[in-house]
Amino acid sequence: xxxxxxxxxxxxxxxxxxxxxxxxxxxxxxxxxxxxxxxxxxxxxxxxxxxxxxxxxxxxxxxxxxxxxxxxxxxxxxxxxxxxxxxxxxxxxxxxxxxxxxxxxxxxxxxxxxxxx
Amino acid sequence: xxxxxxxxxxxxxxxxxxxxxxxxxxxxxxxxxxxxxxxxxxxxxxxxxxxxxxxxxxxxxxxxxxxxxxxxxxxxxxxxxxxxxxxxxxxxxxxxxxxxxxxxxxxxxxxxxxxxx
Numbered sequence: 647x648x649x650x651x652x653x654x655x656x657x658x659x660x661x662x663x664x665x666x667x668x669x670x671x672x673x674x675x676x677x678x679x680x681x682x683x684x685x686x687x688x689x690x691x692x693x694x695x696x697x698x699x700x701x702x703x704x705x706x707x708x709x710x711x712x713x714x715x716x717x718x719x720x721x722x723x724x725x726x727x728x729x730x731x732x733x734x735x736x737x738x739x740x741x742x743x744x745x746x747x748x749x750x751x752x753x754x755x756x757x758x759x760x761x762x763x
Numbered sequence: 764x765x766x767x768x769x770x771x772x773x774x775x776x777x778x779x780x781x782x783x784x785x786x787x788x789x790x791x792x793x794x795x796x797x798x799x800x801x802x803x804x805x806x807x808x809x810x811x812x813x814x815x816x817x818x819x820x821x822x823x824x825x826x827x828x829x830x831x832x833x834x835x836x837x838x839x840x841x842x843x844x845x846x847x848x849x850x851x852x853x854x855x856x857x858x859x860x861x862x863x864x865x866x867x868x869x870x871x872x873x874x875x876x877x878x879x880x
Contacts, residue, residue, distance in 0.1 A: 671787065679774065693771065
């Protein structure tokens with residue numbers, strides 16, 4: 647018996663789901679961009695580096711299903727579709743800002759690669 | 764010309780890298796578990812729901828390369844390997860706690876699925 651072993655850690659299912667949504671490639675960056683205000687699809691596509699149109703659509707649908715963003719359709723010509731954070735989504739702003747601040751404070755993430763020279 | 768359009772949003776490359784590391788499946792949960800103290804590989808495997816041994820190894824290597832965690836090998840029989848957050852990794856604790864608190868505050872993430880009834 648090892649009396650000094652830490653107790654097993656249980657991840658709560660609600661927490662697991664939230665990390666599952668936010669821990670998908672690009673999701674955090676999409677929220678980070680929307681934190682600056684509502685955007686069109688084309689603006690998001692331009693702002694999020696290297697995301698494809700297909701994956702952006704998929705992530706936006708996941709975030710909408712998760713209650714994080716709202717999609718508003720304006721019947722203009724051409725139709726204008728705007729994406730914005732809901733109240734629940736805006737509650738994520740301090741978290742994504744925290745990660746951005748962390749990145750700057752800690753000098754970025756080492757690539758783990760070897761510099762050629 | 765639309766004078767009221769928001770200015771284009773540029774994602775800083777340092778921020779992009781940090782979201783790239785943390786926005787991978789399981790990474791946030793691994794940091795969340797390590798926030799409670801150092802852990803063995805087997806403990807992490809048990810604590811992080813549904814992660815495979817292969818993916819856990821990969822994520823731990825990425826987090827080590829990113830300076831987020833440290834791996835300590837104790838020459839016992841059997842050899843004991845412990846994973847713990849570095850100072851840089853501990854700076855992520857408020858962020859992962861923030862996401863866990865958000866999940867509880869906002870009642871989790873809707874699955875987007877339809878309840879059968």
